[in-house]
Amino acid sequence: MTAKMEASEGKMPHNKLLTYGLVIAVVGTYLTYLNVLTGVAVFSFFGGIAAVAAIWWGSDTIKHLCSYGLGTGVPSAGMIAFGSGAIAMIVGTKFGIASPIVTVILAAILGAVIGYTANNIINMNIPVMIMSLMELAIVGALTMLGFASMATGSFEFNQLIIGSMSLSVENAGAAAGGAQTFLVTAIPQYGNSLIGGAALAVIFFLGALALQHPFNACLGPNESQDRTLMLALSCGFLSMIVVAVISLVFLGLLAGVINLVISLIAWFYCYKTYIDLSKRDAYAWLDSKPIIEVGGDQ
Amino acid sequence: MSALGGKAAGGDSINPVGTVVGLVIILVSIGITAVLGSSLVIPLIGIIVGGALIAFGVHFVPVGGAPAAMGQAPGIATGVAMLAAGAGLAGLFGGAWAFETTGDFLISIIGGAVGGGLMMAITCLMVNATYVFAMGIPAASGKIAKDPITGDTFPEYKSQGTEGHGLPFISFVGGVIGGLIAGLGGTIIYIELLDAYSTGLATLMQAKPEAIAPLAISLAGIFAIGFFLVNAVLAAYNITGTIEGPHDPKFKRVPRAIIGCAVASAFCGLISLLLVTNIGM
Numbered sequence: 420m421t422a423k424m425e426a427s428e429g430k431m432p433h434n435k436l437l438t439y440g441l442v443i444a445v446v447g448t449y450l451t452y453l454n455v456l457t458g459v460a461v462f463s464f465f466g467g468i469a470a471v472a473a474i475w476w477g478s479d480t481i482k483h484l485c486s487y488g489l490g491t492g493v494p495s496a497g498m499i500a501f502g503s504g505a506i507a508m509i510v511g512t513k514f515g516i517a518s519p520i521v522t523v524i525l526a527a528i529l530g531a532v533i534g535y536t537a538n539n540i541i542n543m544n545i546p547v548m549i550m551s552l553m554e555l556a557i558v559g560a561l562t563m564l565g566f567a568s569m570a571t572g573s574f575e576f577n578q579l580i581i582g583s584m585s586l587s588v589e590n591a592g593a594a595a596g597g598a599q600t601f602l603v604t605a606i607p608q609y610g611n612s613l614i615g616g617a618a619l620a621v622i623f624f625l626g627a628l629a630l631q632h633p634f635n636a637c638l639g640p641n642e643s644q645d646r647t648l649m650l651a652l653s654c655g656f657l658s659m660i661v662v663a664v665i666s667l668v669f670l671g672l673l674a675g676v677i678n679l680v681i682s683l684i685a686w687f688y689c690y691k692t693y694i695d696l697s698k699r700d701a702y703a704w705l706d707s708k709p710i711i712e713v714g715g716d717q
Numbered sequence: 718m719s720a721l722g723g724k725a726a727g728g729d730s731i732n733p734v735g736t737v738v739g740l741v742i743i744l745v746s747i748g749i750t751a752v753l754g755s756s757l758v759i760p761l762i763g764i765i766v767g768g769a770l771i772a773f774g775v776h777f778v779p780v781g782g783a784p785a786a787m788g789q790a791p792g793i794a795t796g797v798a799m800l801a802a803g804a805g806l807a808g809l810f811g812g813a814w815a816f817e818t819t820g821d822f823l824i825s826i827i828g829g830a831v832g833g834g835l836m837m838a839i840t841c842l843m844v845n846a847t848y849v850f851a852m853g854i855p856a857a858s859g860k861i862a863k864d865p866i867t868g869d870t871f872p873e874y875k876s877q878g879t880e881g882h883g884l885p886f887i888s889f890v891g892g893v894i895g896g897l898i899a900g901l902g903g904t905i906i907y908i909e910l911l912d913a914y915s916t917g918l919a920t921l922m923q924a925k926p927e928a929i930a931p932l933a934i935s936l937a938g939i940f941a942i943g944f945f946l947v948n949a950v951l952a953a954y955n956i957t958g959t960i961e962g963p964h965d966p967k968f969k970r971v972p973r974a975i976i977g978c979a980v981a982s983a984f985c986g987l988i989s990l991l992l993v994t995n996i997g998m
Binding site (some may be wrong): 513575 | 730731732735736738739744766782796797799802886908924928929931932936938939941942943944945946947949950951953954955956957958973974976977978980982986988989991992996
């Protein structure tokens with residue numbers, strides 16, 4: 420766990436990956452706003468695609484950072500990404516329509532401070548540390564924002580804390596998860612919401628596992644970029660399936676089933692491609708022969 | 718690095734420039750918080766203290782990583798961040814439960830400390846049971862000749878070519894102390910955030926505190942987990958790999974981890990407390 424890991428150079432430069440990941444994640448999160456514009460919740464799946472794009476980019480960042488031999492294991496990078504990302508994301512959602520942009524800015528500042536702390540106070544002296552922790556904080560924040568907007572259909576704080584979406588035809592009281600009366604005043608049931616019901620904690624760990632797994636699983640002498648990134652996509656869509664199930668509660672049957680079908684198809688395609696790439700990269704037996712089984716293929 | 722016998726990334730010294738910049742970040746964070754709302758300064762200071770306690774506690778936790786799994790180094794066979802997060806979250810549950818039942822600050826943080834310490838005690842016990850009865854190896858440290866608590870000697874039990882193996886009594890005690898301190902720190906952060914959110918959100922959203930309670934608890938819980946992971950990973954960066962406990966030479970690096978985690982906690986705390994200010998929304 421502490422040796423310098425060999426990471427492949429890869430065909431796609433990291434900055435190109437960063438640009439694609441960031442743009443798709445922000446634009447995808449914004450596309451969920453079509454829910455509000457059209458009045459139906461079926462566009463929520465764009466949030467999931469945004470989150471998967473962020474995970475895809477983040478797993479390449481982890482590869483960059485962890486090839487320096489931090490001595491803490493690859494998963495710790497995923498944990499610090501989501502630890503700082505969660506803080507930036509929840510505060511970022513307070514800014515209404517500007518939420519995705521503000522989330523990116525907050526996460527970048529937060530990541531820069533943590534990176535500076537790690538590099539200059541804890542004395543890690545790793546050249547890519549500050550940039551990588553900035554990227555990872557943004558990845559963590561955008562992944563959680565994407566999944567949260569997929570589950571609830573909105574990226575605004577007010578919607579994340581109220582039981583179900585207010586864009587349905589029901590009145591505001593019913594949209595707030597069936598208002599409860601407390602000393603005559605009606606109070607919304609915040610406990611039924613994504614944040615109030617702590618479903619956000621599930622999203623937190625779904626994202627963290629999807630982010631920290633791919634490079635950890637693929638690292639080794641013949642790690643190749645396209646295989647690692649395909650595993651990242653596969654893990655991302657696997658998490659998206661669970662978020663789609665969560666979204667059934669908040670968005671109702673139609674939008675939830677659309678989310679589920681899209682994530683299932685995408686996961687199946689990516690997983691199949693990943694298996695093909697693994698077979699491509701697997702080495703044949705050369706010198707030492709395996710024990711030949713009687714009646715087997717050989 | 719240590720597994721290969723190499724030198725740790727940055728040595729044991731404190732970086733003066735970085736430390737001064739860090740202290741400035743802490744002061745600026747407290748200053749901005751004071752401007753935004755004077756009632757938020759106490760929670761922020763609680764968060765900073767909690768972060769520093771987590772950094773301190775993590776260094777007591779004996780971890781050996783992959784070498785320990787093969788019986789070539791003393792400690793628990795996993796990464797620092799994982800184990801610290803486990804102890805911290807166990808402490809957080811204990812503290813949160815105690816706070817909900819009693820509402821008393823002191824009892825709650827003691828509850829959190831006991832939760833974290835208990836998790837580490839159980840983990841250390843089971844690890845030693847595995848080492849001794851399943852792998853058949855005696856506990857021996859390679860870093861010191863004699864256990865400072867029991868006085869048992871190690872060299873005659875240590876296998877050649879290893880850094881030691883098993884979990885010596887001093888490491889066991891260190892682990893429990895680490896769990897206690899880290900659990901204490903995590904619970905302080907949780908309770909301070911819960912306090913700030915349950916009053917702040919109720920004012921901001923003009924809702925009854927009873928209605929806001931589930932929201933404040935979830936938000937404080939998620940933020941506390943976030944803080945814990947950030948602090949645990951920063952402390953793990955400071956350890957770089959394996960540590961046996963309070964007698965390990967790497968324990969000397971504790972001061973800079975405490976400063977680093979205090980800085981990171983101060984800034985994360987500032988951002989998380991923006992939630993209950995009038996900014997945005």
